[in-house]
Amino acid sequence: MRKIVIAGNWKMFKTQAESENFLSGFLPHLEETPSEREVILCPPFTDLSVMSKYLHGSRVNLGAQNVHWEENGAYTGEIAAPMLTEIGVRYVIIGHSERRQYFGETEETVNLRLKAAQKYGLTPILCVGETKQQRDAGETEKLISTQLEKDLVDVDQTNLIIAYEPIWAIGTGDTCEATEANRVIGLIRDQLTNPHVSIQYGGSVKPNNIDEIMAQPEIDGALVGGASLEADSFARIVNYQ
Numbered sequence: 182m183r184k185i186v187i188a189g190n191w192k193m194f195k196t197q198a199e200s201e202n203f204l205s206g207f208l209p210h211l212e213e214t215p216s217e218r219e220v221i222l223c224p225p226f227t228d229l230s231v232m233s234k235y236l237h238g239s240r241v242n243l244g245a246q247n248v249h250w251e252e253n254g255a256y257t258g259e260i261a262a263p264m265l266t267e268i269g270v271r272y273v274i275i276g277h278s279e280r281r282q283y284f285g286e287t288e289e290t291v292n293l294r295l296k297a298a299q300k301y302g303l304t305p306i307l308c309v310g311e312t313k314q315q316r317d318a319g320e321t322e323k324l325i326s327t328q329l330e331k332d333l334v335d336v337d338q339t340n341l342i343i344a345y346e347p348i349w350a351i352g353t354g355d356t357c358e359a360t361e362a363n364r365v366i367g368l369i370r371d372q373l374t375n376p377h378v379s380i381q382y383g384g385s386v387k388p389n390n391i392d393e394i395m396a397q398p399e400i401d402g403a404l405v406g407g408a409s410l411e412a413d414s415f416a417r418i419v420n421y422q
């Protein structure tokens with residue numbers, strides 16, 4: 182059974198005080214949210230602990246934006262899975278294009294992070310997607326297929342979420358046509374061994390396009406950046422029609 186998963190990726194936005202302010206405006210909206218929808222917030226590491234306390238007993242789950250593959254060690258600037266699980270984090274975004282583009286993330290490190298997340302009981306949200314140049318060159322399918330093939334070596338597909346995020350649609354307002362996102366997500370699904378993996382779309386998801394996106398049969402949710410930073414806007418997305 183594929184679950185509907187709506188996740189907000191706050192990237193490098195919001196202090197602790199701002200995160201609490203967001204939650205006070207956002208949580209009341211969840212009374213309208215159908216119970217089968219999984220709602221996740223992925224704030225910066227510094228917000229996780231205070232948000233975990235605030236969210237105790239609520240239906241919102243917490244996700245981190247990265248995790249290292251070792252349990253501990255001399256890895257300045259990194260975070261280990263037990264540090265996340267101890268404070269109630271259940272999900273982790275891995276292989277976001279911003280990590281791949283700015284911080285040297287490779288298919289090999291993505292694969293290591295995926296396996297470590299699963300080993301410690303976190304559910305990874307693996308991001309894949311093509312650049313504008315790759316799309317224009319007709320390489321979308323090949324690129325995504327290669328990413329999946331390399332990222333998913335020895336990864337357990339029973340504890341996995343995938344997000345299709347065309348890089349050209351991230352933060353640009355230039356959303357991928359819903360039917361095109363549906364087509365690519367269908368291709369991703371064809372390459373998986375487990376047909377029950379939830380596959381999200383991400384890239385300029387907004388209150389005004391979420392209904393059309395979620396009406397597509399292959400799309401099981403959304404990974405939302407900018408529009409998850411404001412309580413009313415993210416609530417409208419979570420409560421799509």
Ligand SMILES: O=C[C@H](O)COP(=O)(O)O
Nearest residue numbers: 190351352384385406407
């Ligand atoms: O992880 C989220 C994506 O990068 C999408 O960001 P965006 O909704 O601001 O385009």
